[in-house]
């Protein structure tokens with residue numbers, strides 16, 4: 001017997017997607033008194049990219065919108081135990097970017113200056129200091145590194161559960177196994193959301209369906225340039241020789257990264273030639289390529305076996321910056337997607353922004369530069385991507 005909640009006939013706001021963005025939006029709306037909200041998730045909460053994430057949280061970006069959103073999110077992660085009230089396994093062990101290309105050193109020097117001007121305690125360090133901070137890393141060919149000790153990692157599922165539990169307690173309806181199949185629009189106004197379990201009347205939709213957002217947007221005739229790109233992660237067996245303090249360590253040139261996870265390590269590296277698409281095949285011998293990078297950058301990892309791994313989808317945009325805004329042609333179709341590998345860490349602040357867009361308030365962070373129309377105006381690439 002399954003006890004499934006029934007779909008309400010109507011709601012003030014319908015949120016589509018139960019990842020970190022959906023759960024955060026639900027929480028922030030409910031906290032602001034907007035509790036006539038239904039969150040619809042096709043499968044289970046956090047089953048999309050959020051649960052596949054490496055859980056990294058950082059302030060080190062090149063785009064000031066990302067820095068501002070990341071700062072607000074970090075504040076929220078640090079206080080998550082009080083609001084909404086959950087242990088999210090936050091470990092502020094730092095993020096260390098190892099740089100081997102002189103152009104990257106120049107870029108990170110500029111980024112660090114911008115971050116510092118906005119209150120981020122990041123700094124450039126020598127290769128020797130980088131080696132002392134991350135003792136598993138070989139820094140022989142490292143020119144310099146950038147570090148911020150307020151960065152670190154947390155548990156994505158715990159963040160979703162924390163927000164969703166609090167939102168539910170305040171009256172938000174959360175329906176899982178309830179895929180959205182269509183959105184009704186009349187003269188540019190949303191009138192309802194169709195699902196496999198019926199239709200809910202509403203005038204406001206928040207599209208936070210991650211890599212699946214383009215299919216939701218196409219239901220209202222809106223084009224969101226987001227592509228799913230598969231990314232692998234592995235975790236190791238227990239590593240007795242693992243240092244007690246280990247920052248999230250990133251070899252910026254290759255994208256290889258690792259951090260502590262349980263008694264072992266979590267590591268990942270993306271294939272730069274991975275084609276986009278949910279069904280696009282992944283290179284079967286990619287782990288061998290990763291092994292060569294590991295042998296050079298963090299040879300101690302080769303001493304432990306791989307216990308498992310998975311892959312998830314980056315929801316990638318052409319400039320690796322998010323899409324956040326309200327559709328120009330469809331009133332109150334509000335979207336937040338395309339986080340291109342840094343969506344988990346922006347979840348708290350983007351939930352606040354979505355609340356403000358629903359309420360017609362000016363968000364604390366001006367995200368107008370992230371609207372989907374920007375591609376006709378400018379490109380604003382985020383350069384500090386992993």
Ligand SMILES: Cc1cc2nc3c(=O)[nH]c(=O)nc-3n(C[C@H](O)[C@H](O)[C@H](O)COP(=O)(O)OP(=O)(O)OC[C@H]3O[C@@H](n4cnc5c(N)ncnc54)[C@H](O)[C@@H]3O)c2cc1C
Nearest residue numbers: 017019020021042048049050054056180210312343344345
């Ligand atoms: C391997 C990997 C490592 C990553 N590492 C990091 C990291 O260290 N730090 C970081 O900040 N970010 C990281 N990310 C990115 C991060 O995971 C995402 O940006 C973020 O989780 C996006 O959250 P979301 O809520 O927008 O989307 P999702 O978590 O994908 O949620 C979208 C939800 O929408 C649902 N949905 C889809 N279609 C429908 C429908 N028709 N009806 C109803 N529901 C629907 C899906 O089932 C899904 O649950 C990583 C991603 C991957 C894949």
